[in-house]
Amino acid sequence: MSKEDYRDKIEEHRQSFEEEQQEQQNLSRVSRMNKNGSNNKKPKNTKRKSPLMTILFVTFILIPLTILIYFVQFYDPGKTIEEAEKDTLDSVVEIDKTGSKAEASTSSDKDKDAKANDQAKEQAQKDAEKLAEQQKAAEEAKKAEEAKLAQQQAEAAKKAEEAKKAEQARKAEQEKQNAAKAKTHTVKANENLYRIALNYYGDGSEATLAKIRAANGMPNDTVFVGQVIKLP
Known part of the structure; x- marks a missing residue:
């Protein structure tokens, strides 16, 4: 049993004892009022409780219980009675201090919780920002x-367009150069003029023959062995 339980029991016995004394x-x-009152009034029969039960209760229950509590909780063979009483008072004071500390701790915990909540809200706002x-x-x-x-895509498209135009210009220039270079045969x-036109142009039509004649200043289609003919 704890110290609080022993104290509660002692307090209950003490209150019971005080109530019995108050009743007596x-x-x-x-009884005194009835004795000093009017003779015409019949005295009330009051059943008086014998103090024997109280004496027995105190002698055989309260005192042994108090001694037992003392030996269990406070008795130390090396200490005097004054030291034991002092330790008892210190224990009570310590309990009171413990209660005060518990209340202070509860208040401090509430303050810490409130502060932690404020910090959490502030941190959440910072995180959101x-x-x-x-x-x-x-x-x-x-x-x-x-x-x-x-x-980059626009620049690439521009470069591709420029490259395409440059390639087209190069091909045109190449074709122009090729056209400028006169082929000869x-x-x-x-061999006759018709076969020559057919071999080079794949076409022996009169138009092709006329082009060859114009390039060489020939009046007709007659050619001779060893003659060098320009092929436009």
Whole structure:
């Protein structure tokens, strides 16, 4: 059993003892009033409780119980009675201090909880602001990347167009150069103008023959072996 349980039991016995004493005093007071009152009034038969039960209770229950509690909780063979009483008082004071400390600790815990809640709210607000800034920065970076990619694509398309135009110009120049270079053919045996036109142009029409004649200043289609003919 704890110290509090022993104290509660002692307090209950003490209150019971005080109630019995108060009851005896009340009975004595009523008896005196009846004795000093009118003779016409019949005295009330008051049943007085014998103090024997109280004496027995104190002698055989309360005193041994108090001694037992003392030996269990407070008795130390090396200590005097004054030291034991002092330790008892110290224990009571310590209990009171413990209760005060518990109340102070509870109040301190509430303050800490409130402070922690405020800090948590403040931290949550900071985190939200930081997240918003990060999202904004990410969107700006994405827009910048898209703009850069569009610019690169435009430059690539421009370069491709320029390269295409340069290739077309080169081919035109090559064709022009090839056209400027006059091909020649030396007439061999058994060849005529028609066969020559058919070999080089794949076409022996009159228009092709007329082109060859004009390039060489020929009045007709007659050619001879060893003659060098220009092929436009």
